[in-house]
Each structure stands twice: as structure tokens, then as C-alpha cells.
Amino acid sequence: MANLGSNLAELLDIGAKGAIHIGLLGRGIGASLSPTMHRQEGERQGLDYHYHLIDFDALALGNEHLGDVVDLLEKVGFRGVNVTHPFKQAILEHLNDLAPDAKQIGAVNTVIFDGGQRVGHNTxxxxFAESFRLGLPQVPRKRVLQIGTGGAGAAVARALIEVGVEDLFVFDTDPSRSQGLAARMRDMDYQVTAITDISSVSSFDGIVNATPIGMDKYPGMPVDPERLGAGQWVADIIYFPRETQLISRAEAAGCSTLPGTGMAIFQAVKAFELFTGRIPSREEMTRSFQAAD
Known part of the structure; x- marks a missing residue:
């Protein structure tokens, strides 16, 4: 804990009582636009609102320090934290309780500290569902392939079912993860099939990337671009860069596309509400995101 205190020294004295301090836990998050959206919405609402990036890469912290960091942030008076890659499932063991959405999904991206309790939520x-409803309102949804079934992937799979996908096929380089997700969702009477070879299924209405592939830190494409064609739709959860190689190639192939920007904005909208108890302006948070981007 002493070394953590040294690395996070600027957070140990967080200022006047009544201020709201939020952290974002993750790796390689220096380009995140969450601080901008949250801070500007907090200012617009007249709150003393502070949003801190806690980048385990920049701080040279190992994954094993996650629990100690959460302990420290709660101790110094943070209201809560957002959680991103690679901690959305690892955070579960450091919480006291889960909201119903997080319990069903098995992943958390928002934690509220409240009276000694740590409650995990999934926004x-x-x-993703709100972004999909607005960005791809008329696309076919019978057969959909999702690549990636980690923390974000579990939430996206649930969202795809909510927006009307009939048959969801999930793939992961770790078959145990995709099989585990499919089993949990089948227990809730959802039609989800884990596959170990993408080429084993001949065609899809849509393809969703729920992996980090395409981020600056993980360049490339999660699927062979030859599988993309006019009439399909392609969604990505990555928002930096705003246009991933997957989205660019999909547009060139004539696909309808949904970049990760909508999910990034709307998850922040819901998280801000949880942190503050106030309804944020999605329009203003969108403008903040677009201006910063």
C-alpha cells in the first residue's frame, strides 16, 4: 500500500468536503474522453466534480494491485469508479454487492462507494443498446456474430438480445470464455451459441467487435475483411481511434456501420447519473465528446 500511496499521491488529499471524486481504472487509457464528458457535465450542473484517470500502465502497477487501489480510493473519499479493460470482471471479487444488471451480465464498469459498501453496476x-437503437434502427437481426466475450463483450451480448437479435453466435480466442457466456445466457432463455471457428457459420446479418483489437495499443482487425459485404452491418465498441480499421473496411465494402462512440457516450450518461443522483444531458455530453474528439 505504501508504494501505491506514492504512485497515487495526488489522490491522497482530495480537497474540500462535498466535492465528488471519480476514478477510471484501466490500462492504456490516456486517450479516454470520459474525463471530459464527466467534468463538463459536472460543471454544467454546478457540481464540484473531479474525474481522475488511474492508468495502471502509466503508474507501473500490476493487475494484482487492483484491490489495493480500490481500497485506497474508497479510503480517501472517492464517490466511485468507472472500470475499463482489463478489469471489468476482475473487479467483481473486490465488491460487496452487484446491481441486477451487473449480476446477470457478470461484468462491472461502474462502482459506487456508499457507506462502506461497494456496489457494481453495468452501464x-x-x-450499447441505446447506441444501436439510434445508429442501426432498421438493420436485420436474425443471425449476428460477436467477437470477444470478456467484460465488455458480456454486456454487449446482453444488449444485442435486448435490441432483438434472434440467433447470436459468440467467438473468443479463449473458448472457455465464449462457452461460459453462452451457457449463462442460455440459462436466461436466450439463443446464444459459442463457436470455435468463425468460418464454421456461413453468413451473418451483422458482426460486432467486442475485443480490444483495433485500438492504438492493439492494431489490426478481429475478422477477415473478405467476410464483409454489402447488406451486412458492422459494429465496434472501440472509440479511439474513432474510425477503426474494421469500420473503415466495412464502410468500403458497403456495410452499414456503428462505431464505438455511441456506446462510450451513453455508458457515461448512465454512470454520471449513478455517481451523482442527477439526470445528465445526453445532448451536452455528446457535444463534449465530439468537441474533444
């Missing part, structure tokens, strides 16, 4: 699911 990614609602964020």
Missing part, C-alpha cells in the same frame, strides 16, 4: 449494456 455498458444500456449504452
Amino acid at each position: 455498458d449494456c444500456w449504452g
Whole structure:
């Protein structure tokens, strides 16, 4: 804990009582636009609102320090934290309780500290579903392939079912993760099939990337671009860069596309509400995101 205190020294004295301090826990998050959206919405609402990036890469912290960091942030008076890659499932063991959405999904991206309790929520699911409803309102949804079934992927899979996908096929380089997700969702009477070879299924109405592939830190494409064609739709959860290689190639192939920007904005909208108890302006948070981007 002493070394953590040294690395996080600027957070140990967080200022006047009544201020709201939020953290974002993750790796390689220096380009995140969450601080901008949250801070500007807090200012617009007249709150003393502070949003801190806690980048385990920049701080040279190992994954094993996650629990100690959460302990420290709660101790110094943070209201809560957002959680991103690679901690959305690892955070579960450091919480006291889960909201119903997070319990069903098995992943958390928002934690509220309240009277000695740490309650995990998942705003990614609602964020992706809302983005999908607005960005791809008329696309076919019978057969959909999702690549990636980690913390974000679990939320996206649930969201895809909520927006009307009939048959969802999930793939992961770790088959145990995709099989585990499919089993949990089948227990809730959802039609989800884990596959170990993408080429084993001949065609899809849509393809969703729920992996980090395409981020600046993980360049590339999660699927062979030869599988993309006119009439399909392609969604990505990555928002930096705003246009991933997958989205660019999909547009060139004539696909309808949904970049990760909508999910990034709407998950923040719901998280701000949880942190503050106030209804944020999605329009203003969208403008903040677009201006910063």
C-alpha cells in the first residue's frame, strides 16, 4: 500500500468536503474522453466534480494491485469508479454487492462507494443498446456474430438480445470464455451459441467487435475483411481511434456501420447519473465528446 500511496499521491488529499471524486481504472487509457464528458457535465450542473484517470500502465502497477487501489480510493473519499479493460470482471471479487444488471451480465464498469459498501453496476449494456437503437434502427437481426466475450463483450451480448437479435453466435480466442457466456445466457432463455471457428457459420446479418483489437495499443482487425459485404452491418465498441480499421473496411465494402462512440457516450450518461443522483444531458455530453474528439 505504501508504494501505491506514492504512485497515487495526488489522490491522497482530495480537497474540500462535498466535492465528488471519480476514478477510471484501466490500462492504456490516456486517450479516454470520459474525463471530459464527466467534468463538463459536472460543471454544467454546478457540481464540484473531479474525474481522475488511474492508468495502471502509466503508474507501473500490476493487475494484482487492483484491490489495493480500490481500497485506497474508497479510503480517501472517492464517490466511485468507472472500470475499463482489463478489469471489468476482475473487479467483481473486490465488491460487496452487484446491481441486477451487473449480476446477470457478470461484468462491472461502474462502482459506487456508499457507506462502506461497494456496489457494481453495468452501464455498458444500456449504452450499447441505446447506441444501436439510434445508429442501426432498421438493420436485420436474425443471425449476428460477436467477437470477444470478456467484460465488455458480456454486456454487449446482453444488449444485442435486448435490441432483438434472434440467433447470436459468440467467438473468443479463449473458448472457455465464449462457452461460459453462452451457457449463462442460455440459462436466461436466450439463443446464444459459442463457436470455435468463425468460418464454421456461413453468413451473418451483422458482426460486432467486442475485443480490444483495433485500438492504438492493439492494431489490426478481429475478422477477415473478405467476410464483409454489402447488406451486412458492422459494429465496434472501440472509440479511439474513432474510425477503426474494421469500420473503415466495412464502410468500403458497403456495410452499414456503428462505431464505438455511441456506446462510450451513453455508458457515461448512465454512470454520471449513478455517481451523482442527477439526470445528465445526453445532448451536452455528446457535444463534449465530439468537441474533444
